[in-house]
Amino acid sequence: MLLALDHYRYLDREQIEHLFFPGPRSCQLRLKYLAECSLLLRWQVRLQPGYVPRPSIYVLSSRGARLLARICQADHQSFVRRAEHARSHAFHLLHDLEANAFFVGLATASRGRRDQGLYHWVGERGAWQAYAQAHELGPIPDGWGRYLLPEGEVIFFLEWDRGTLQRARLRMKISHYRNYFRGRRRATATNVLYVVPTQAREEQVRTEVSRALFGIGSECCRFWTTTVERLHRDGPLGRIWRAAGVPERLVQFQELPMQRPSGRPATACIGKPHWWERRPAGGQGA
Numbered sequence: 001m002l003l004a005l006d007h008y009r010y011l012d013r014e015q016i017e018h019l020f021f022p023g024p025r026s027c028q029l030r031l032k033y034l035a036e037c038s039l040l041l042r043w044q045v046r047l048q049p050g051y052v053p054r055p056s057i058y059v060l061s062s063r064g065a066r067l068l069a070r071i072c073q074a075d076h077q078s079f080v081r082r083a084e085h086a087r088s089h090a091f092h093l094l095h096d097l098e099a100n101a102f103f104v105g106l107a108t109a110s111r112g113r114r115d116q117g118l119y120h121w122v123g124e125r126g127a128w129q130a131y132a133q134a135h136e137l138g139p140i141p142d143g144w145g146r147y148l149l150p151e152g153e154v155i156f157f158l159e160w161d162r163g164t165l166q167r168a169r170l171r172m173k174i175s176h177y178r179n180y181f182r183g184r185r186r187a188t189a190t191n192v193l194y195v196v197p198t199q200a201r202e203e204q205v206r207t208e209v210s211r212a213l214f215g216i217g218s219e220c221c222r223f224w225t226t227t228v229e230r231l232h233r234d235g236p237l238g239r240i241w242r243a244a245g246v247p248e249r250l251v252q253f254q255e256l257p258m259q260r261p262s263g264r265p266a267t268a269c270i271g272k273p274h275w276w277e278r279r280p281a282g283g284q285g286a
Helices: 002-008 013-020 024-036 062-071 076-088 093-109 124-134 167-181 199-213 228-234
Strands: 040-043 057-060 117-122 143-149 152-160 190-196 222-227 241-243 246-251
Touching (some): 002 062, 002 076, 024 040, 093 143, 124 143
Antiparallel strands (some): 143 152, 241 246
């Protein structure tokens, strides 16, 4: 749990429950204990009367960061800096929670499927670090994932779009994906998933994708869009994804382009019973 908060900055009580616990009571007791030990900080969500209340939000404390660094046998300064930054720079907290909810929802939806599941979930900060280690300047998504299937693996970048990004910046982001993946090996088996708030915004994204890919003449990543309404109604594995240039056809997540299997075990996927025992480095690790 501490490692997950270090990786993904913010998780609410329901998300933590879905990742680590069989039910709400055991989750509440454990979170209460960790908060009393000052390893986590709990933020209550205050809403106006009449609004549906949200679960409390949890963030790693400085003490929790130091303990985690000791467990990982690493220097504590970088862990503490990340924890302090998450607490003091919570400007995009709701956006980050919603993006995290997509990955938690994907893990939850596949929990009962023995032969498939979400194996890797890399957060925005993890993507930055991966590019830095590779000495590359690639597109920074809201999350990167690897979903295992018997016949292959769905590799995807998540863009959680709340409709606030200006059209010009949206165009630049899509062009960045195009330029980075154009001509790369297995580029067509890499998926960029845009989740948008409305159908009107979906049409804007699809228009910009079509313009960016027009006459490209080489392999590139594949773009897919869906709306929050379709996602909430049918779930991430449902028939909700639209390909660029094929507006009338919706496909399931399992139908997205995939790469060949790597031999990773589906039993170690995120959200499976006791998955963390088989993945000591968490959802970002091997």
